[in-house]
Amino acid sequence: MDTTPQSPFFHTISAEEVASSLEVDLRDGLSDRQVAERTATYGANELREKRRTTLAEKFIAQFKDAMILILLAAAVIAGAIGEISDTVVILTIVILNATIGLVQEYRAERAVDALKRMTEPEARTRRGGHLQTIPSVQLVPGDVVSIEAGNVVTADLRLFEVADCEIDEAALTGESFTVTKQEEPLDDEELPIGDQLNMAFKGTNVTRGRALGVVVATGYQTELGKIADLLQTSGTVLTPLQHRLERFGAKLAVAILIIAAVVFFAGLLRGEEVMLMLLTAISLAVAAIPEALPAVVTISLAMGAQKMGKHNALMRRLPTVESLGSVTYICSDKTGTLTSNRMRVERIDADGTSVNSLSEIDIVSEPWQWLGRLLALSTDVSLDEHDEPLGDPTEVALYLGALDGGIRKHDIEAGFPRIAELAFDASRRAMTTLHSIDDEVAAFTKGAPEAVIPCCAKQLLSSGDEAIDRQALLQQAEEMATEGYRVLALAMRRFPHLPDCITHDCIETELVLLGLVGLIDPPRPEVPEAITACKTAGIKPVMITGDHPATASAIARRLDIASDIEVMTGTDIAALSEEEFADRVKEISVYARVSPEQKIAIVKALQKHGEFVAMTGDGVNAAPALKRATIGIGMGKKGTDVAREASDMVLLDDNFATIVHAVSEGRRIFDNIRKFIKYTMTSNAGEVWVLFLAPFIGLPLPLLPVQILWINLVTDGLPGLALSAEHKERGIMSRPPRRPEETIFSHGMWQHVVWVGLLIAALSLGAQAWAFHGGSDNWQTIVFTVLTFSQLMHVLAIRSEHESLFRIGLFSNPALIGAILLTVSLQMMIVYVPFFNGIFHTSPLSAHDLLLCMLLPLVVFVAVEMEKFAVRQGWIYS
Template sequence: MAEFHWHHYSAEESLKKLNVSPAGLSSEEIPERMEKYGRNTLPSAKKLTLFRIILNQFLSPLIYVLLVAAVVSIVLKEYSDAGFIIIVLLINAIIGAFQEWKAEAKASALEQMIKLKVRVKRDGRSFVIDGEDLVPGDIVILESGNKIPADIRIIRENNLTAEEAILTGESLAIDKISEPLEEENIPVAERFNMLFAGTTISTGRGTGLVIATGKDTEIGKIASSLKELSIGKAPLVKRMEKFTKRISTIILIAVILLGVLGYYSGIPIKEIFFFAVAVAVSAIPEGLPIAMTVALSIGASRMAKRNVIIRKLTAVEGLGSCTFIATDKTGTLTVDQQTARAIVLPDKQIFSLTGEGYNGEGKIKDENDSEINFEATNDLRKIISSITICNEGELFKSNSDWSYSGDPIDVALLSIAYKGNSSPKELLQNIEKISEIPFESERQYAAVYYKENGQLKIAYKGAVEKLRPKINEEQYRELLEESVRYAQDGYRIIAVGGGDVDEVKPVDELPEMEFLGFIALIDPLRPQAKPAVEDCYRAGVQVAMITGDHPETALSIAKEIGIAKGPDELISGNELEEIIAGGEDNFREILKTKYVYSRVSPHQKQLIVKALRESGHFIAVTGDGVNDAPALKTANIGVAMGYGTDVAKDTASIILSDNNFASIAAGIEEGRFTYSNLRKIIYLLISTGAAELLSIGMALIAGLPLPFLPVQLLWLNLVTNGIQDVALAFEAGEKKVMTQKPRKPDESIFDPLMIKQTLVSASVISMLAFGLWYHLLNNLNYEESTARNLILLLMVLLQNFHALNARSETRSAFRIPLSNNYILIIGILAAQGIHILALHIPFMQELLSLDPVTGGEWIKLFFTATIILVAMEIFKLFHRKRGDNSN
């Protein structure tokens, strides 16, 4: 079947090919064909089960390290250590699974595109059946508003048009015919005698032959091909893998050095081994997985408030890393609703129209920007009456909602009556329609003969050049030039005619009539789109438009929104095909200067995305149709529209619930905020962990006992510091992130700035802890347990103050409003409060070897701990003066 070019053969030959008569299949044939072709369902992505989502939370290098640490702790009978780690892993899995399950539930709630009812002819009679029960050979009866259930060869049609944007990218309805086409190898978008699964009938009626169902449809082929595509890892995953390897190596080296120092300090080898393992387990930042998951969950929640639904948590940060956005035009940059913007009369008087979309909200304004009604001039009344009479659409207000049906252009024209303080019903009161000429692409016009007060008249709408106007040639030529200017600016021009006639002419013969003017329509830009594009450019993100629309329309919109400056940045699908044939290197070179791609096929869109990725871009791609799915999967970040097809949504990692480009820019900002907060969390955990190891190392070198027990280190990492690092995830974003260049996907988390900060802060903290340890034991002759109790409290206080340092890598802690993160302030107080409670609870005293401290001791330690805040303020001041803001 795949080799048979259905569009090239007549309806009779197509019926013969499938061995079916115009009366339809017989009931006896259905089971056999169902067995041969299968049910009419699309291949769909396997939905994730709750168990699989939970299991995914454990698939991380850092989690693997923690699992190994837990097992080693159990083997060494360090059950408290193992218990701590297992609790961390479970909390992390619960938080992450809940967030992803919630996102998956939102995505899965969308209906399957092909599940619908359809009217068929079988056994010579008409039946309504489930779309899933269709088989090749079925005769389908179609009418306006129907969603197409399968690929169909049109047998008969009457004013049939179809909206095929989800498959071809073409935003306007396509005129359909039943005659065979001459060429065999033509793109899907040009097979005008075919209808395709998932598209919609805009106007008219027809009868068609089902020629492909399920996976054999054009949509099904695309959905099946997605299984062969593989997607790369998110930047965060790559960074965390690199980070985990490095931190594991550093900890291993540190533990070996501590073991060597312990050996030369006279500690028995058996004790050194147990201690080394315990320190290794304790030194791993156990709180990081929870803090990361919380930070990503918060980012996902913040994005959801800005209409960005995250299906996989790592995509939160991934969107913030993108360097290139390839966006659709229709419905993303524009509102996807044809809107009348201007009425131009024969005397070149121009009236503007406000409002947008398929509703009657808005006004008619004259050249002085004054509001007028439809009777302001006789010529204005005539043109509005004519487009209302010659119209097959419907637009009316029910309660507070607008309802519409029919061709989008007809609906947009009907809205003008309402904007002129009238209504189609009022304008049609004394009208008796006599004869109608429906719009066909060959004619390029529609007309209606009607009677008003007994006088025969005509109303015309369509192409300017098809009208026979009663107007002098000079005036007509000037009007044509004006219409061309509008067309070059991306407007669709509808010429309007009318007036008295003597008789009803044959269908293909028009009488002379009065030229009433023309209407300029456009799919208007979303008001937020242009500022959003500007935001992306400021953030170092390049934006390109990939659309199935006409080159002039695409370029006009791109210039208005700021994506392109001129035709040199535009390239069409036909030009792309020639360039692709010239080789990949040449293709990638051409793409460097092109930002508007028009009349692009799904395969070409995928190749563009692939080439941009190979050029080093981290690319986000938007799409709503099945035709977009391969490109969405090839992209680093696939962004599906909320109104789009299930295939697109299943493929994407992000869904825009409002279909608005501005939401992508908002998502980039939130993604950068999230990554910035992740860096803050990692900085806090690693610097305090390094300080603990340095304190232990200095104690061993000085021949002193260990300042911390392994269980105390776990307490610091998981409980006191663990509260603060999670609280850092709630930090409000710093607006400067949208003025910085995107991070390279392979960039390490530990850039030079973080390395310097970590070394300085870890050194200050460790020296303060070791200095007090040395002073308590050697100068004040404290008992080890008493001194250790004070050192642990000092470390908690140091972590409290250091959490304030971590709020920004460059700004002073005193310049960041507390209102940016009240949760952190509460977290710091909670961490300190929990530790003070532990000092007084018998069970915790025994577990952690703690004793209460006096108020005086606490105050001394409090002021000692402020040194870390002062030290890092000096570091940041020095850093700012150098002008080094790489963070």
């Protein structure tokens, strides 16, 4: 279906050649027969859904994890040897963990749905010589379509008749300004879409005037459709935590199989029964797998997401919560993200003076009075019910510029009524309004300096009309443009009465220049501080925009994005090979005039260097890169549905500074998840050492699978979950991001897991040997309880990576204290309640035995506090 019409460069050929290429009469449009044929060839003008994964397929995919497969195997073996209760418990845990993974699978699907909602449902087209309104999905290449202010463009059009037409393409290209359209062909085949002035693109908004165009692309062949296709093919990447857990899971699975096999065959060689050794191997497998890890990580992330939501950062994917802590680059869209997405007058050069606003001067001299009147009266701005200005963004900016000087259009227009106007002419790049003023007529002209200044004979100063230096003024305008301003020249001419000839040639001549005005979409006031904070946290900001290079450079300098700013354009990127671009990508901090595909290329090139990349943006053009980035950040207020649906995180206040808080919170959450992993893996290591070493020192199997599951789920799970409430470590935003290659077990964690696990095992096996050889029938319950209480002492000691518990305060995390007390109560219940004795194979302990179980674990707490003291002194793990 979606084949492309003959020429992909319709902007380079005349309207007649386009019509010939598409075999259409521009006056009459297509015939019914042609419409039917093209519908069969090109299909409907819609963004069709591609096949979606079914719920069953998503559920099955959750069982591909190596640790889950080992648990399933353990459940099968346990059932085969008659341990039905163990089988039921293990399968229950596996199914619960698999269910958790189903909630994050619909982002790309919703993004495409949002793209479909963007398009106008109807289009006005000329067919068979008649203008008719049809559903936009019925448009085909060759249709002649009429667009006007207020319309959404419904297909990609080559314009052939333009009347003062301006289109807002910000959502598609990132361009701050509306684009003035023209009919004439353009020479360069490789022009970015933002510079194709004779084209109108699907999904953009007509803000002014009207135009006729011929459809050259529909559906997925439009620029918008290509983005929709990119959203479905650009793919997603694993977050840092997912990377680390995936690597950890694979290595742990191998280790589990090796240890279980060694124990199984060593037992057989000693003459142990096969069934007993199978039970031992199952126990080892269950002991080594951190069953509570997926649930605790998910709940910790959910709690973090809820907290971030209260600070205007909405998390659409839970792993995003922690991945913020690993981000090394933030590639930010300029318009609406770093800037306010609202044009403002920020420089006025008049009467030999340069000011930032009319509020800075006393408007008493004649030049400033006339300039203020021109700003107010030459616009077509209306006010809504809240007195907010509505209209073309440039004209709204001029209106507000006059308002800064206390000049309200609606207060003065009765004394200066508009009696005629010359609409904006794309070839002259200027417009004029004529106003009656007492007994004369004033013509106010505004437009591009290169169009207006040559028409000026003089300039108005406080001292009166003076000769004009056109070359100096044009150079001044050029300098303003290089600083990122959109520059307009303002001029006027006074007539004794309304001229008979009201044309551009008659009116826009012998003008008197009033001044130059510089407009810009300024940075958000809070962004510079946020960028400084990002740099302090080791995160490099990069600006990516579809805007003009001079504008991008000016904004980047204001924000201090980099000390040495080099702007790379989309054309520059296209001229480099993939390898050449990858070699340079880390040197560039500002990109301009880039396409959606190039945004993805930038993200991929950085990721090839091992960087974790965040991409912020609010437009349709940012959506594929948002999806491809490690973390995509959309804007909640001014962002498009497409960008929000493609993102991992949405800034509800559109405030770049919110990212800084989110990064800090993400680092805290990862720290706490890492503490849980340290806690649970040390606990599991203790269990594995106990099971592994017991046969070699002549002791029977110390723990049963159901007891191990209780420890892993309850003793690990409840305090582990409470660890997520720990406060931030000091200096959390002064340290660099975690490097991608950094493992979960870095900074001394694996050493801690090994030696503290051995310590817990030694205490447990010592208690077992004392009870077993002393003839106690409760020896297994003693081992079970010593292990449980040792882990509770351990969790108290690791609340901070470096600081002592007594420095951070025993009760500074009430949730953890509550979890410990609850775990102790539940342990007492399964030890002393007869019903649970049968399920967990326990028996009541004497007061003497219970005291032993409570005192031995204190050794773990003291040892870990001593370890942290050594870390603070720089003796270990440095």
